[in-house]
Structure formats: structure tokens, C-alpha cells
Amino acid sequence: MRLEDKTVLITGAASGIGKKTAKRCAEEGAYVVVTDVDSGSGEEVIDAIEENGGSAEFHRLDVTEREEFGEVVDTVADEHGLDVLVNNAGVGHPSTYLEDISDSVRDYVIGVNLMGVWNGCQAALPHMKEQGSGAIVNVGSLASILGFPKQATYSVTKGAVLNLTRTVAAEAGPFGVRANLVCPGFTDTRLLDQFLESFDDPEEAREEISEEYPLKRLGEPQEVADPILFLASDEASFVTGHALVIDGGFSIA
Ligand code: NAI
Numbered sequence: 001m002r003l004e005d006k007t008v009l010i011t012g013a014a015s016g017i018g019k020k021t022a023k024r025c026a027e028e029g030a031y032v033v034v035t036d037v038d039s040g041s042g043e044e045v046i047d048a049i050e051e052n053g054g055s056a057e058f059h060r061l062d063v064t065e066r067e068e069f070g071e072v073v074d075t076v077a078d079e080h081g082l083d084v085l086v087n088n089a090g091v092g093h094p095s096t097y098l099e100d101i102s103d104s105v106r107d108y109v110i111g112v113n114l115m116g117v118w119n120g121c122q123a124a125l126p127h128m129k130e131q132g133s134g135a136i137v138n139v140g141s142l143a144s145i146l147g148f149p150k151q152a153t154y155s156v157t158k159g160a161v162l163n164l165t166r167t168v169a170a171e172a173g174p175f176g177v178r179a180n181l182v183c184p185g186f187t188d189t190r191l192l193d194q195f196l197e198s199f200d201d202p203e204e205a206r207e208e209i210s211e212e213y214p215l216k217r218l219g220e221p222q223e224v225a226d227p228i229l230f231l232a233s234d235e236a237s238f239v240t241g242h243a244l245v246i247d248g249g250f251s252i253a
Contacts, residue, residue, distance in 0.1 A: 012089025
């Protein structure tokens with residue numbers, strides 16, 4: 001069991017990559033704190049984990065709400081300790097040229113994708129530093145390291161999260177706390193479906209995008225969840241400040 005006796009808090013864990021990460025962490029022995037704005041789906045994840053013999057609890061948590069984030073983290077840390085934080089919650093936006101992006105879309109995406117991670121780090125670091133251990137895994141994107149046309153807001157937030165991760169790693173390393181980033185390429189989740197809906201023929205778009213990947217397919221949530229699990233575990237005890245690209249070779253082809 002790679003996460004035995006560890007408590008893992010995951011944001012945006014009611015769906016997609018976060019949901020799969022929650023299930024994998026539970027399978028590896030962690031006590032999993034599933035958080036999301038979607039309570040119904042979040043509770044279903046708890047049921048699935050418990051049916052599989054794991055232990056978990058759900059908190060409704062909007063990552064943009066800094067105080068709420070702090071309260072949830074404080075409660076979890078007091079009751080169970082906090083070994084791992086996975087800042088996974090994220091949203092996309094319609095494909096639009098930068099000059100046409102509305103202020104409300106810009107602020108919403110920055111609020112969730114950047115400030116949500118910021119809030120999580122601010123809430124968790126005092127606990128982790130005090131206990132002298134901890135691992136933060138942030139979920140970035142290929143958009144953390146590449147520019148994507150008509151995805152300015154998303155790319156800006158994911159790029160910022162890369163340097164936030166490096167900064168946290170540098171600051172918290174002396175306290176025994178690690179911070180890493182995963183940078184997935186297109187992965188088969190609801191977020192991808194929403195992105196594809198902006199094309200005239202979503203299925204054709206999916207096939208064309210898949211062809212651009214050396215592995216000729218898109219990723220599955222488990223293929224991101226397992227690298228997150230690795231970075232969260234003691235197997236990665238000397239890995240910090242790293243951006244792990246999980247993209248079927250897209251960025252090198
Ligand atoms: P998803 O849409 O399946 O799951 C995202 C979850 O975040 C949902 O359960 C949603 O309710 C939750 N969420 C949204 N706003 C929230 C908020 N304010 N507070 C708390 N929870 C909130 O999407 P997916 O793909 O699993 O996304 C997870 C992460 O992976 C995101 O950070 C995304 O940017 C990133 N990512 C996804 C890729 C993909 O192709 N699916 C590629 C690269 C990165």
C-alpha cells in the first residue's frame with residue numbers, strides 16, 4: 001500500500017481526473033477527503049470508495065472561497081492530519097481570441113484555476129510545515145508549458161500554476177514539504193467533452209486531435225491519476241518542483 005496511513009485531500013474530485021485519483025489513493029490505503037462543488041457526484045465517489053473497502057469523507061468546497069478552503073483544511077488537519085493535497089479542480093472556457101474574452105469568463109477561470117490552487121497552498125502549507133512533511137500535487141496542463149490559440153485565459157492560469165508550484169517547492173522544501181505539477185494532454189473527461197462541443201463536429205474533432213498524438217489517442221483519467229499518486233507517495237521523496245508531462249508524446253512530436 002503506497003499511501004497507507006496518509007490523509008489525502010483532493011479538490012474537484014467528483015468527476016474525471018480528480019475522481020479517479022480519489023479512488024486510486026483509497027485503493028493504496030489513504031484516507032481520502034473528496035471535495036467538490038458538486039455534492040451529489042461527490043457523495044457517489046464516497047460510496048464507491050467505501051464499497052471497495054476504502055475510507056473517505058466528502059466536503060462541499062468551492063476552491064475560489066478562500067475562507068471556506070481554510071476551514072475545510074483546518075478541520076481535516078485537526079482530525080486526521082494532512083499528508084497530501086491535490087489541487088485538481090479546474091474549468092475550461094469557450095475557444096475565443098484573447099481580445100474577445102469577456103471579463104467575467106477571464107475572472108471566473110482565473111478564480112478557479114489559479115486562485116483555487118493558491119488558496120489550497122495557503123491553507124495547507126502551515127499544517128504541512130508544522131508537521132515537517134507533506135506533498136502538494138497541482139494539476140496543470142500542457143497549457144502550462146505550451147501556448148494554445150484561443151485558450152489565453154486557461155493557458156495563463158496553467159502557466160502561473162507551474163511557477164506557483166516551483167515557488168512552493170523552493171519555499172517549503174526546507175520544511176520537508178514537496179510540491180509538484182502534472183501537465184496532462186487531452187484526457188477523456190467532461191472538461192474535454194465541453195471543449196469538443198465548440199467544434200462543428202465534436203467526434204471528428206476528437207479523431208483529428210487524437211491523430212496529432214504520437215500514441216494516436218487521448219489520455220484516460222487513470223493515466224493521470226497514477227502519476228499523481230506517484231508524486232504524492234514516498235516513492236517520489238526526492239522529487240520536488242517538477243512538472244511531469246503526461247501527453248502521449250504530443251509536446252515532443
Ligand atoms: P472535470 O470537469 O471532469 O472535473 C473537474 C471537477 O472540478 C468537477 O467535478 C467540477 O465540479 C469541479 N470544479 C469546478 N469548479 C470548481 C470549484 N470552483 N471548486 C471546486 N470544484 C470545482 O474535468 P477534468 O478533466 O477531470 O479536470 C481536472 C483537472 O485536469 C483540471 O484542473 C483541468 O484543467 C486539468 N486538465 C484536464 C485536461 C483534460 O483534457 N481533461 C487536460 C489538462 C489538464
